[in-house]
Amino acid sequence: MRYSLSKYKFIALFGLLGFAVACERPTPPASGNAAGAAYNLAAYLQAQAKRLQAEKPTVIKRAKTEDKAAETIKTSEVDWEDELAIFQDVDISKPSLREYYTEEKQPFGNNLTAYTYTKTAEAEAPVQHLTLQTNREQKLQGMEAVLLEENMLFYSKRKVTLSTNPATGNITGYQINGVQKLVFGDSLHYNVTAIIQEH
DSSP: OOOOGGGGSOHHHHHHHHHHHHTSOOOOOOOSSOOOSOOOHHHHHHHHHHHHHHHOOEEEEEEEETTSOOEEEEESOOOHHHHTHHHHTTOOOSHHHHTTEEEEEEEETTTEEEEEEEEOTTOOOSEEEEEEEEOTTOOEEEEEEEEEEEOSSEEEEEEEEEEEOTTTOOEEEEEEEEEEEETTSOOEEEEEEEEEEOO
């Protein structure tokens, strides 16, 4: 049995979100102080999905919503392209998206650098901020992002994180903390964590 994050995407709610977003007009890109060339997260995730699909590592995953008991499974049957799709939503490396963000670069110990991309107040884009940590060889050492989607019918806020092996840059785990609400419904908080057991 394949098991993926799609189980926790709450399809009915996102269907309404898609309808509402389609009716919105995007804000023109912000000018001045725009971010430079961002780390190509999309390419990294595609390579990781291909690697994980071939290696089929065991994953221990725990999912929890506020009104239900936590569910934990251990499996190697994962559709990795689908599993990592939510992190693809965080990628801002396209030139058309970089104009919406300012960049702050901060070096710190062990030859690591943190790049933080913050959305300008005027822009309409789901990624509020994104922090990527890379080493001198540009191997990803960690990622954290906050996504916010809101309109007259729907509210969704998610914090997503990736953990990696410092030596290889390969994904070792991830976490999603979120809340979503329909205008006439209650808020639903959820948490998904996963640990990839490397061979």
